[in-house]
Amino acid sequence: MELTINISKRKKSIFEIPIIGGILKIIVSIIMVVVAILAIIFVMPYHFIKYKLLGYKRTEEKNPEPPTLIETDNYRLTREYIEDPNDEHQLALDFLYSIVEYGDESAVFFVRNEGKKTELDGKYLTLFQHKLNDCLLLQQIRINEFGKPTSDLIKFDVISGKIQIIREIGQFELDKFDTDKNEIVGYNSEENITIKVQKACA
Secondary structure, three states: OOEEEEEEOOOOOOHHHHHHHHHHHHHHHHHHHHHHHHHHHHHHHHHHHHHHHOOOOOOOOOOOOEEEEEEEEEEEEEEEEEOOOOOOHHHHHOOOOOOOOOOOOOOOOOEEEEEOOOOOOEEEEEEEEEEEEEEEEEEEEOOEEEEEEEEEEEEEOOOOOEEEEEEEEOOEEEEEOOOOOOOEEEOOEEEEEEEEEOOOOO
């Protein structure tokens, strides 16, 4: 697979200007406090009346199944969402906060496997995923030789379960594969990245 990478400065919206962003965060914080107070005032009595006085039984909430990344006859790979804080998976969180600002919507995942072993087991991934023939293009998170979080564009062979590292991407989050332009686009808090794909997955 041949790639051409272009990195450009990311244009910030008015909401990303530090002063305006700070003011908005203060306003949002005040609103959240007010909502929390109102919730305590109105919701707690409702639950007391429903469950204590009227005798309704609480239903146990089951944790949802982690989303399936891919499933074959030999294995089932799932993406387990990593919540912050989490010392066990600090590498993935360090990568996340190196590419986005606090409060931005983004996520990192830990791959679990039910079945025959693959080279993707126990790896960290972003949400990026694109299927090409019998392989998946994914973004894998790892530590580089300097002990810093980085990432690679990888090709995962669905049949063999093996990984091929295509190119180091660094501290960017890949967002989507534009099939019309045959390119992958991504970003971090300061820059955009465009990866032109000359050859499809072989």
